[in-house]
Amino acid sequence: MRKIDFKSLPHHIAIVMDGNGRWAQRQGVGRIFGHIKGVKTVKHVVRACREMGIKFLTLYAFSMENWDRPDREVQALMKLLEKYLHSEEREMLDNNIRLLSIGNLEFLKDPIKKALLESTRKTSQNTGMTLILALSYGGRDEITEAAKKMATDAMEGRIPPQEITKEVFARYLYTANIPDPDLIIRTSGEYRLSNFLLWQSAYAELYFTEVLWPDFTREELMKAIADYQQRQRRFGLTSEQITKDFD
Numbered sequence: 336m337r338k339i340d341f342k343s344l345p346h347h348i349a350i351v352m353d354g355n356g357r358w359a360q361r362q363g364v365g366r367i368f369g370h371i372k373g374v375k376t377v378k379h380v381v382r383a384c385r386e387m388g389i390k391f392l393t394l395y396a397f398s399m400e401n402w403d404r405p406d407r408e409v410q411a412l413m414k415l416l417e418k419y420l421h422s423e424e425r426e427m428l429d430n431n432i433r434l435l436s437i438g439n440l441e442f443l444k445d446p447i448k449k450a451l452l453e454s455t456r457k458t459s460q461n462t463g464m465t466l467i468l469a470l471s472y473g474g475r476d477e478i479t480e481a482a483k484k485m486a487t488d489a490m491e492g493r494i495p496p497q498e499i500t501k502e503v504f505a506r507y508l509y510t511a512n513i514p515d516p517d518l519i520i521r522t523s524g525e526y527r528l529s530n531f532l533l534w535q536s537a538y539a540e541l542y543f544t545e546v547l548w549p550d551f552t553r554e555e556l557m558k559a560i561a562d563y564q565q566r567q568r569r570f571g572l573t574s575e576q577i578t579k580d581f582d
């Protein structure tokens with residue numbers, strides 16, 4: 336097992352789970368099979384993070400742009416999501432996992448929305464890991480919606496424009512009560528964020544791997560964390576300032 340320091344784990348890991356389609360293609364099967372295998376990886380990774388003591392895990396499961404994929408694939412992904420929510424609720428309740436979601440849920444069909452809200456409600460008192468599903472999520476959509484809400488509050492006198500700060504703005508985002516991610520992992524050898532956590536990723540450490548999501552394992556996760564632990568997060572300061580702060 337890779338050497339990681341359990342005392343300095345990233346507080347919040349966010350993952351762009353990419354490569355299901357290519358995995359399926361390489362096996363000579365339809366894309367949907369890649370998504371089915373991808374759900375298995377989700378279960379393993381959620382368990383690994385919980386066992387390790389990660390406090391927040393965000394999974395990019397479906398982007399706003401993914402709605403434009405062929406209808407058959409969208410329907411299959413939605414079915415898988417619904418099945419996942421039903422099958423994992425027990426696991427979340429038994430393991431003290433709190434479920435949250437970020438994204439525009441209005442686009443989701445009623446049974447999925449219902450399952451999601453039910454599991455969120457039932458797990459809301461859990462104090463172990465928080466699992467955040469980014470569903471029907473787009474970073475620019477999130478920021479635009481936040482600006483719209485804030486503008487309404489300003490217009491109606493609830494917030495004077497001169498009192499708007501970045502902290503105030505962040506409270507209008509889907510992630511209002513969620514800390515920023517420390518580590519963002521993207522699988523499948525793509526080096527981009529694809530509209531994921533644009534505001535929140537300002538100082539996240541980024542980790543890219545060629546491994547396709549269905550092949551991602553606990554060992555790969557450990558590798559990402561070990562890599563993260565080699566980095567010095569400076570937040571704009573100098574190295575000397577950072578090391579002095581730790582003295």
Ligand code: IPE
Binds near residue numbers: 412523
């Ligand atoms: C990620 O895998 C899953 C979703 C975006 C829902 P992809 O379906 O994007 O797989 P590739 O990138 O086509 O291989």
Ligand code: IPE
Binds near residue numbers: 396397
């Ligand atoms: C990002 O993957 C979205 C999710 C993993 C849910 P995509 O496969 O949609 O991203 P692009 O199109 O390659 O940028």
Ligand code: MG
Binds near residue numbers: 355
């Ligand atoms: Mg992809």
